[in-house]
Amino acid sequence: MLLTAPNEPAVPAEEAAVSLSRVTRVFGVTPALVRVDLEVARGEVLLVRGPNGAGKSTLLAILATVLSPTYGSGSVLGFPLDRGRDEIRRRIELIGHTTRLYEDLSGRENLRFWARLTGLDPGRVDGALESVGLAAAADERVRGYSQGMRQRVAVARATLREPALLLLDEPYAGLDDEAKEAVDALVARTAARGATVVLATHDPTRGGSAGRTLYMDGGRIVPDPTAGGPRP
């Protein structure tokens, strides 16, 4: 990638999975993201680090089209953020702070619902649940699942289709080791088939497969203070 310093070569827009230009997002009067320039090449695994409130979640929410930039422009997978929302959503998967599951449905029912809703083959649900080690608990209601089990269902949902861009926002938070390994396996599988991954986490033990690390603080991309380089 290439972060956006003006003297660095930029990946041509048609080849970039993500291209942001001076993207700013303001909540009320509070800026969450400030003039962010970012290029992520197709097939790249990008790790985004930074303290709480650094703007990582806002950045991923904008890439996922959950939020719109207040200022600035950009594209994801070649589709502009402002006019290509539907096209982007067909090609991405977001695993975020919440698992977006229905508490009164079982893990299997949740995945079948998503498969039917989005036109995927519900026959792939059982295999997806097996791949995250949840076959035995597939018919239990999600209300009784641990956070780790919920996140594994979310990982299984992400495997139902093969997104061109996988966005993960603090996917390890509150997880047991088994669930963390399921997330790592998803990242590895996604990268292995040439898709792009953007992983935001402040867990220093994760993200080892990333090709590049980006550090954020105060809504801006800054040099990584843990890398020993000069701070801005």
Place this chain on the structure above:
Amino acid sequence: MTLVRQAGTIAAKDLRIEVRGRHALGTILPFAATLLIAFGLSIGPGRTLLRQTAPGLLWLAMLFASVLAFRRSYEAEGEDGALEGLVLAPIDKAAVFLGKAAAVAAQLVVLWAAVLVLVAALFDVSLGGDAGIVVAACLLGTIGLAAVGSLFGVLTESPRAREAIVPLLVLPLAVPVLLSGVKATSLALAGLGSQAGGWLALLVAFDVVFLAAGTIVFEYLVED
């Protein structure tokens, strides 16, 4: 066809959750029954007055009870961020509105059946020969209420929303349904069902307007 399939999938999911949670039976029906009993007690024992006020009390009870159903319909979407999933899903957002409206309408139809029986027993009312008019008014009113409630119920999941936003928005907008429903039901109970056509037509118009409006504007309510 895709829109219908997606809406049907969402409606089936909502009804499955409802059957599991038994919210309509466990909470909304007792609430409607309590309202009817309280209304009856406040009016007093006079049979004539009870019969005359029965249509209004019936529709008021259903209107207030339906607000609970709208609120519940979106509660499940907020429990673990599921609404964000629906927003991000590559589907027509109108399917979410139509699916939720269909599920709420199905629940309200069950509620209507129970409440009509209760009103007949508590207020000594007989549907008589114009029962078809009452049923038509209830069904048309249900569609209109479900459309309004499913359109504005989503606002309860907004980070800045207040608990009272649904009743504040829905109750004033539902006044045409309330008036038309009460009038059509009153005429039917008085044996004058043949004169209720205008009120039923008003209910149809309301349904068409709010189903169309919801289909068009729902996307703008749920997006950033």
